[in-house]
Amino acid sequence: MEYFYDLHVHSKECSGCAASTAPEQVIAAKNAGYSGFALTNHFLTGNNCVPKELSWEERVLYYWNAYLDAKKVGDEIDFDVFFGIEHNYGHAQEILIYGIDLDFLVSNPDFCSLSGEEICDRVHAVGGFVSHAHPFRERSYIPKGDYQMDFSYLDAIEIYNSGNLENEDIRAQELCKRLDIAHTAGNDLHWTEHLATFPNAGLVFDHRLRTNEDLLDALRSRKGVLRHSGDRFFK
Ligand SMILES: [Zn+2]
């Protein structure tokens, strides 16, 4: 059996640029043949839509609640949902963080003032996993320059992102090989309609991933096989 997972998904409860709810993303991904996904909404320094006047605890609860909403539907239709965030650590450079939970966010209220390297240390202290999202993406919203964190702190590189240009992913794949670290891949799904037109990317594993531990073990094993099909959104 093959089990297909998208490691990069947004929803409109938290991500300002997303158009579908977390439960809608679950149903669409299940129908597209996925076994599960990680919900990785833009965190508080990125393109988020969480009310700024709320306390830290209230704001991070938005992320957790979107995950719980997705997980509830996922449990009903036999679809695995994992909690994650996509964090902008500066200059619109982003990292995908897996294996953390609400307690972690609540107990790190200075999170958004930390460097990418400091965040990796905090995440690793609780057994979590950090992958650099689209490291070579060039867009108008990303300042030109070379401000990126020290990649030696990372656990993985995102080697395929359906919103990238092909050459951006090729460079990410070369970087991943050069660093000799694990890889992640996903659609960077922002609305359900993407699944009809996007290449439907992710990693295929030979076993089901049911828990956070399963997910992190599988990613660390580097056995996830990249799958995508069809044309890219950008040419
Ligand atoms: Zn976005």
Ligand SMILES: [Zn+2]
């Ligand atoms: Zn994203």
